[in-house]
Amino acid sequence: MDALHDLLTHDRIALGVQAHDWRDAIRHAGGLLTSTDATDAGYTEEMIEAVEVNGPYIVIAPGTAFAHARPSGSVHRTALSLIVLTDPVSFGHPSNDPVDLVVxxxxxxxxxxxxxxxxxxxxxxxxxxxxxxRRASSADEVIALIDGAAERPRSLHDEETTRRETHAPSPHTGETVPSKGLILTVCGNGLGTSLFLKNTLEDVLDDWGWSRYMTVEATDTISAKGKSGDADCILTSGEIARALGDLGVPMRVISNFTSTDEIDAALREIYAV
Known part of the structure; x- marks a missing residue:
């Protein structure tokens, strides 16, 4: 957990934050990065611009947004901040609004x-x-909660699903279209929300016993267009899917980037298992 503790420090956590709208929420979260010398103030506006351009793809789970932008001259060091809002705000996401937890x-x-x-x-x-x-009363409690969850093994919640998948064929058996062994997870910048999706997808592949056969690559929209021909499929948000268009490979929209069940269902459809 040291890597997380190095980036998400106590002075980059704020509870009981009041925000007027989603831009204000991002400014509060970005302000913690600036006040701890991780960024210039301009980086916060870059995070806001990313949503203005790409839509609310950063709303990765119910009530939860993950703001970020590309590396730039406004970034001094890699860091994370986390805020909890007193009143949730709308980002315009069709299923995960309103948001009161912003990283x-x-x-x-x-x-x-x-x-x-x-x-x-x-x-x-x-x-x-x-x-x-959302109920935490201190930065210590926030860090302890994240640490505790990370230390527990993660698997699919549906025991029946897991039991059936124990005997699933590998993607190389030839029972469906031959696999190329690559799945892309895509976001606007390739280093934030796509990593959330990649990590959850890898948990599902571990649960299936397919990890030895598959590589998952988190990437941005531009790179995804060039790499799509080498991939089995693409998992992404609705906003990014519309920006990508038809790339000639199966593409599935994931609403909750932290849901193993939703990703499990998408993979079952793609691989016909």
């Missing part, structure tokens, strides 16, 4: 934050933990 990421490169993101996605992957974070 913000500043990244200097695509790789530094990967270990921390794995821990964070495990922590935010539980609706129970997200609810507990």
């Amino acid at each position: 913000a990421l500043s990244a200097t490169d695509p790789d530094t934050h990967l270990a921390a993101m794995k821990t964070l996605s495990r922590g935010l992957g539980s609706g129970e933990i997200r609810a507990a974070l």
Whole structure:
């Protein structure tokens, strides 16, 4: 958990925050990055612009948004911040609004934050933990909740689903279209929400016993268009799917990037298992 603790420090957590709208919420989360010398103030506006351009794809789970933008000169160091709003605000997401839990990421490169993101996605992957974070009374409690969730093994919630999938064929058996062994998860920048989706997808593949056969790559919209021909399928948000258009491979929209059940259902449809 050290990687997460290095990025999500106590002074980058704020509870009981009042925001007028989604832009104000991002400004509060971004302000914690700026006040701790992780970014210039301009980076916060870049996070807002990402939503204005791409839509509310950063709303990754019910009530939860993950704000971020591309690495830029406004980023001094890789860091995370987290705020809990007193009153939720609408981002315009069709199923996950309203939002009262906002995490913000500043990244200097695509790789530094990967270990921390794995821990964070495990922590935010539980609706129970997200609810507990909203009730938290201190930064210590927030960090302890995320740590505790990350330490527990994660698997599909439906025991019947897991039992049936124990005997599923590998994607290379030839029972469906031959697999190329690659799945893309896509967001606007390739280093934030797509990583949440990648981490949850990898948990499903682990549960299926397919991890040895498959590679999951988190990428951005531009790169996805070039890599789509090498992939079995693409998982992404509704907003990004519309921006990508038809790339000639199966594409599935995922509403809750932390839901193993939703991703399990999408993969079953794609691979006909």
